Amino acid sequence: MAIGEIFLSSLIQVLLDKLVSMGLDYAQREGISPTLPYKCEKMLETINEVLDDAEDKQLDGDHLVKRWLDNVRDLAYDLEDLLDEFEIEAAQAKSEAESSTSRGQLKRKFPFFSRPHSLTSETKLLEIADRFEEIIKRKSLLSLRKNVVDRSQYTDERLPSTSLSETQFSGEKEEEQILELLTGEAENGNTTLSIVPIVGMGGIGKTALAQRLYNDAKVSSYFEKRAWVCVSDVFNVLDITKTILRSITEVSDEGEDLNRLQVKLKDSLSGKKFLVVLDDVWNENYGRWTTLLKPFEAGAKGSKIIITTRNYTVVSITGASSYPLKELSLNNCISLLAFHALKMKNFERHRDLETIGKKIAEKCKGSPLAAKVLGGLLRDKRNPDQWEAILNSRMWDLPMGENDEVIRVLKLSYVHLPSYLKRCFVYCAIFPKDYEIERDELVHLWIAEGFLMEEDQKIIS
Template identity: 40%
Template structure:
């Protein structure tokens, strides 16, 4: 019997569905019967989980405006993950017992599963007895098919420019073209900085200019695009620039050598360099980076996108252009492009009135208009559109959070299986380029990929999930080094971190508080050892991924032995992985990828 779930489904809906499936499985039932354990405990656990499920969707919406509800949900999620770990242990013990019986061995360990289930029941009972639960609406309808549906939509390939048409930016484009083609007697390097808040479309505007045939009229000898992001380091960015100009990777570790190569490459040549998403406010770092760029020929241009006027000033920008919100007409065009799909004219007329009110709530922010438009494209009834318009999520105070209500609303309406896949991406550093296949493998290792269609493989299900997130504008396709990759907008990265809470933690990025008992997924981003203080507290850890060179004071053997629930262990940048990793005696099966 499927879990009851509303239109989008709570983030935990997929976890609850898995728990119900496990509780009804012949493995768990067979283990209890074979050991003469109390089957009534399984029924009690199922009833408690049904009680949680009945209120969890309403709680998820209320968490955005009530911090106590968010804390309650975090506690619920922690208990659900404990339940999942326990049922997987039981499943594994059942399989091992059958194997030992076949080979007439008797080394199977006896676990106190009954006492662990009783502890889970106590935790769930405590959560359900909290006063705040009385205010939750109880959902008792029939589960929407959307929760289990795997879309058949396929995402068409795109070029570097994600959006073929952008509305309301023609004047800015022409201004930039004029600057690119301008011919002055001043040999000083000319820098134009586009400044605006996140989601305003700075990068999109720069992409359109970079790829427009009009740019060729400026007759540049060299063109390069570099995404700088918040991790600004003169050596790293210099290597990225020389790599972009030469279309190759440079592993040199010496700034003098890199700058020599840049000087040689650019001397006497007219170039266009785009530095996208610059956060650096250290003038010395910019001066160190800028030195070899001054050897370019007259007419060379540097186009910068940044959220900060201070950054633009430190870079000694020749021109600073503040990107404004879209006006009402262009906002509607942006929204309508994504929202309307195959509606008949009569229905479209009804929806337009509601849509205009929704557009006003987006306040001219292109990313918000796009994501909410993508959300509403899948909703064809007036009541569904009105439900989005009247959502309490719009009232979330932006000044107290990095989260834009529009994006949060788009997330809230995702099916639960997509919510879980998206929230897992909170492990990624900002501006991280990822490929589809690798992310699908990570989801697969976490057992996120399920489909009622038996004919589909996990890889095919994962591709459908991935394409659904792309079509909903949660991922954007880019071309880098002639390869296809995907990225998340910074605001969506913030959203993923917000909804994942303590479950996902990025070492070196997410603050000095460190990991907690609730942490299930960790990524290694920085080499700062102080962030490892509480690493061993995450006893239920399922993921450990490295995005930088390994500098952890804990040995790899210690790391493995401390976390028996690991499903993903990735040392992409680690050179010396011990041979003993394949000989570990595990209590439960683990997938390494």
């Protein structure tokens, strides 16, 4: 589903909020018929009522519905632009009213209060209302159904529960093995540098396992130097070397070329036992891999490089034996889902949800991340109909590649977000993969875009 398509449902709700809060007030101030913004509001509500069904049918490849949604989106953007104009003018009027000493001065300084401007605004609203009517007529021909289940507005009170720590379901055996490999003197005495690949499907817990190992007290005391790099799909030897050197020396050398940086890194690691984690590696180029490894040859015996990857070809170029993480068993997946949805290890106290919960857990295909996300999505829902809506979502029928259950689950989770959070979430797509986003900076960007109302800002902060 494209970003523009999943953005629509959140935009509709934002427009409704704006129409309710400012449409009538602006119409009264500008001498526009108050029935116009009210009419637009009601037609927008009618569209919003069938939006879930329309988006589901679009997923099934209904081209007529897709065209209808495209028209709705175009109209929504035009209405948003007009409401933004109203909002700017209202802010200007308020600011001037506070500093002006008379109403006469206000009218002379702001000609938009004159009748010609009102006629322009009314003409634009009439045009938008006419387009709304045409879209409503076409809606009837498409047989779109009203939303059966509201995806985001449930407010069930959480049942009281005691503090419960999450049981670790994946990687326990592998963690013990790798920990022994990292710190075992017998193994470390025979080799200068060892590569430890952790491999498995997306969301299986590779990075989480690497983090536990990296932060283990025994590991911290065993290695003199440690560094962590999130590599992702761009295997840039220069950038990776810079990041490792910065972690090892705590000094930035942004202007250096690769050769000079690798000499510095080699000198910094010479004779020292180190641990480097290369997270999320996709590189299949043997030449780049060997170039990256050159400085590490100077380290002391027992030095280690952990890599996490989904790609077994990556493992093959390292020449090392991999540590594959297996999918969760169904029972463990059910337990993990129950923990995050109900704060319990099973469904014993929620027998009405047990059958549906097990079927949802099967959808996770052994992915702990999928189970956690779905559990979080269901955490405030105690009505079996709400769980059925998740189980029967058309999102499960989306064409995906192998092991893409996490993508389906994340999309499903997005659909059930409150409208103001949907806009904020989609905005994050402008950042590149693995970009480190500063929280406060992001919130300010959301505010600048007008995504957050005053009450939303309080929730986010």
